[in-house]
Amino acid sequence: MFTRFRLALLSLLLLWLPVSWAAETGWLTSPDNDHASVRLRADTAPNNETRLLLDVKLEKGWKTYWRSPGEGGVAPSIAWQGKMPKVEWFWPTPARFDVAGITTQGYHNQVTLPMVIKGAAPEAISGVLTLSTCSNVCLLTDYHFSVTPTHQNAQFAHDFAQAMGQVPVASGLTDSLKVGYRQGELVVDAVRAGGWNKPGLYLDPPEDADLGKPQFRIEGDSLQATVPVSDSWGEGAPDLRGKALTLVLEDGGIAQQSTLTIGSASAGAGGNSGIPLWQVVLMALVGGLILNLMPCVLPVLGMKLGSILLVQEKDRGLVRRQFLASVAGILASFMVLALLMTVLRLTNQALGWGIQFQNPWFIGFMAVVMLVFSASLFGLFEFRLSSNMNTRLATQGGSGMAGHFWQGAFATLLATPCSAPFLGTAVAVALTASYPVLWGLFLALGLGMSLPWLLIALRPGLAMRLPRPGKWMNWLRRILGLLMLGSAIWLASLLLVHFGLSSGKPAQENIAWQPLSEQAIQDALAQHKRVFIDVTADWCITCKANKYNVLNKEDVQAALQSPDVVALRGDWTLPSPQITDFLRSRGQVAVPFNQIYGPGLPEGKVLPTLLSRDSVLTTLDDAKGSKP
Numbered sequence: 001m002f003t004r005f006r007l008a009l010l011s012l013l014l015l016w017l018p019v020s021w022a023a024e025t026g027w028l029t030s031p032d033n034d035h036a037s038v039r040l041r042a043d044t045a046p047n048n049e050t051r052l053l054l055d056v057k058l059e060k061g062w063k064t065y066w067r068s069p070g071e072g073g074v075a076p077s078i079a080w081q082g083k084m085p086k087v088e089w090f091w092p093t094p095a096r097f098d099v100a101g102i103t104t105q106g107y108h109n110q111v112t113l114p115m116v117i118k119g120a121a122p123e124a125i126s127g128v129l130t131l132s133t134c135s136n137v138c139l140l141t142d143y144h145f146s147v148t149p150t151h152q153n154a155q156f157a158h159d160f161a162q163a164m165g166q167v168p169v170a171s172g173l174t175d176s177l178k179v180g181y182r183q184g185e186l187v188v189d190a191v192r193a194g195g196w197n198k199p200g201l202y203l204d205p206p207e208d209a210d211l212g213k214p215q216f217r218i219e220g221d222s223l224q225a226t227v228p229v230s231d232s233w234g235e236g237a238p239d240l241r242g243k244a245l246t247l248v249l250e251d252g253g254i255a256q257q258s259t260l261t262i263g264s265a266s267a268g269a270g271g272n273s274g275i276p277l278w279q280v281v282l283m284a285l286v287g288g289l290i291l292n293l294m295p296c297v298l299p300v301l302g303m304k305l306g307s308i309l310l311v312q313e314k315d316r317g318l319v320r321r322q323f324l325a326s327v328a329g330i331l332a333s334f335m336v337l338a339l340l341m342t343v344l345r346l347t348n349q350a351l352g353w354g355i356q357f358q359n360p361w362f363i364g365f366m367a368v369v370m371l372v373f374s375a376s377l378f379g380l381f382e383f384r385l386s387s388n389m390n391t392r393l394a395t396q397g398g399s400g401m402a403g404h405f406w407q408g409a410f411a412t413l414l415a416t417p418c419s420a421p422f423l424g425t426a427v428a429v430a431l432t433a434s435y436p437v438l439w440g441l442f443l444a445l446g447l448g449m450s451l452p453w454l455l456i457a458l459r460p461g462l463a464m465r466l467p468r469p470g471k472w473m474n475w476l477r478r479i480l481g482l483l484m485l486g487s488a489i490w491l492a493s494l495l496l497v498h499f500g501l502s503s504g505k506p507a508q509e510n511i512a513w514q515p516l517s518e519q520a521i522q523d524a525l526a527q528h529k530r531v532f533i534d535v536t537a538d539w540c541i542t543c544k545a546n547k548y549n550v551l552n553k554e555d556v557q558a559a560l561q562s563p564d565v566v567a568l569r570g571d572w573t574l575p576s577p578q579i580t581d582f583l584r585s586r587g588q589v590a591v592p593f594n595q596i597y598g599p600g601l602p603e604g605k606v607l608p609t610l611l612s613r614d615s616v617l618t619t620l621d622d623a624k625g626s627k628p
Contacts, residue, residue, distance in 0.1 A: 070104035085119030092166035173256035180265035288448020329408025334446030516570035530598035598623025
């Protein structure tokens with residue numbers, strides 16, 4: 001009897017021991033990579049499924065990757081041997097790693113990845129695990145394995161449940177969640193009744209799209225994350241609307257995975273600047289108002305002043321109607337610009353403030369018009385209409401109201417190459433927000449520019465205080481003519497580059513400018529250098545002001561000539577998809593644009609539209625960072 005019992009016990013041990021040994025691979029290492037070790041374990045579940053656990057241990061300072069690595073890295077994968085049914089991977093919530101402006105998603109220290117084999121698995125599961133591990137360098141390592149599942153092992157079941165507890169759930173974190181797209185940017189809006197503490201967002205990018213590091217904005221229970229978008233080559237951003245997006249959002253130890261269809265980005269947050277919409281509207285009004293002070297518009301203001309002085313009888317009603325007609329011309333022109341931008345967005349064409357000055361036909365037409373008006377002011381000829389036309393204008397046009405309407409429209413066209421303070425942010429928001437907001441902000445820009453004209457229309461007495469007509473008017477006409485002639489010459493000079501000619505660099509500019517590209521920025525940062533970016537155009541008056549007032553100053557040029565400074569310039573004088581995409585990826589649609597990167601500013605800092613020596617020199621100094 002005792003002998004039979006020992007034989008039965010021995011048989012059970014012989015049956016159990018090989019299975020328990022084969023139920024896991026043990027910790028596997030590679031002679032080519034001593035910074036990581038892996039282990040696979042397996043058992044069979046009650047529902048006839050097979051469960052696997054992939055354990056990864058990493059040395060301090062090393063990481064591996066999530067299913068979507070981000071801007072670099074390779075996700076873990078297994079090449080199964082033999083005939084295998086479908087294997088479903090479950091991914092614990094990752095962390096984000098940011099190095100030299102590159103953002104990746106993955107794990108450090110230790111992670112366990114659960115898997116489920118749907119259907120009948122082979123008795124022995126074999127394959128090759130390929131694992132990417134990175135620190136200062138990256139290693140791609142293969143691990144050959146073979147494992148035979150146990151039958152409902154209690155310890156394995158505990159470990160599997162614990163690993164699944166690290167996998168994001170389908171609900172429970174957010175009360176509402178939506179995702180939208182605007183040019184060059186993905187926007188995720190979420191609401192959580194308990195508010196937000198330290199949120200994290202991890203995304204599976206749609207096909208042919210790369211997603212950058214999210215930027216968060218929290219207002220009470222609402223969270224908005226904006227994510228830069230580029231194509232798989234790091235260039236222009238594809239239109240993601242209508243595509244599916246899987247994301248993981250976490251906060252306070254809770255992670256939720258959701259798959260959503262990308263719509264149009266919400267306009268309620270005030271565009272890609274993260275500024276409330278009411279503030280953007282105010283910027284549009286102020287920016288439009290300042291346009292009246294820019295040198296682009298001064299000649300037309302001179303024309304308007306001349307038209308008042310030439311009124312034979314000072315009639316308040318006539319002055320009011322004239323200025324209201326000019327206001328109508330300004331507003332109508334801004335609405336035409338809004339329509340143009342809408343069409344360009346619908347056709348996925350380049351968007352930008354002042355892009356019509358990249359067209360030689362437009363420049364030539366404007367130069368001729370300015371020259372004709374200049375000649376008229378000098379008295380070389382006068383516009384004479386037929387008696388029938390004069391009668392028609394008098395009876396239908398309110399003493400030639402059409403001319404005042406076109407003065408307002410003309411002023412708007414000349415204003416577009418100017419990127420006045422506040423204007424750049426407002427236009428950038430308008431061109432990336434929803435269509436109603438785009439039209440609303442362009443209307444606000446028009447109203448802002450119209451304010452001085454409206455003031456005269458409401459208080460014609462201000463115009464009535466001008467001195468009586470006399471010889472001084474002839475001198476004023478000549479001054480206005482010179483302004484017009486100067487504008488015509490400036491416009492004609494813009495045509496030189498279209499004919500392969502160049503006006504040359506200013507004699508005092510000694511900066512060794514290099515072509516602007518994203519790769520050049522990354523190369524400089526990898527060498528621990530600072531980067532100064534200048535995007536300019538010959539037709540941009542503000543760009544020229546920045547150049548002569550700041551960039552050509554000796555102390556600024558000396559700073560930009562430092563051995564650890566790389567100066568990159570992008571020229572937007574002619575149409576350039578590369579420059580357009582570069583600006584759009586930073587939420588910009590106008591020039592000038594200046595940005596500084598460096599060890600102390602790895603994400604880059606955008607400088608004000610109107611540069612100052614202090615802002616350039618101080619930001620360059622901040623970009624150095626703390627020396628080791």
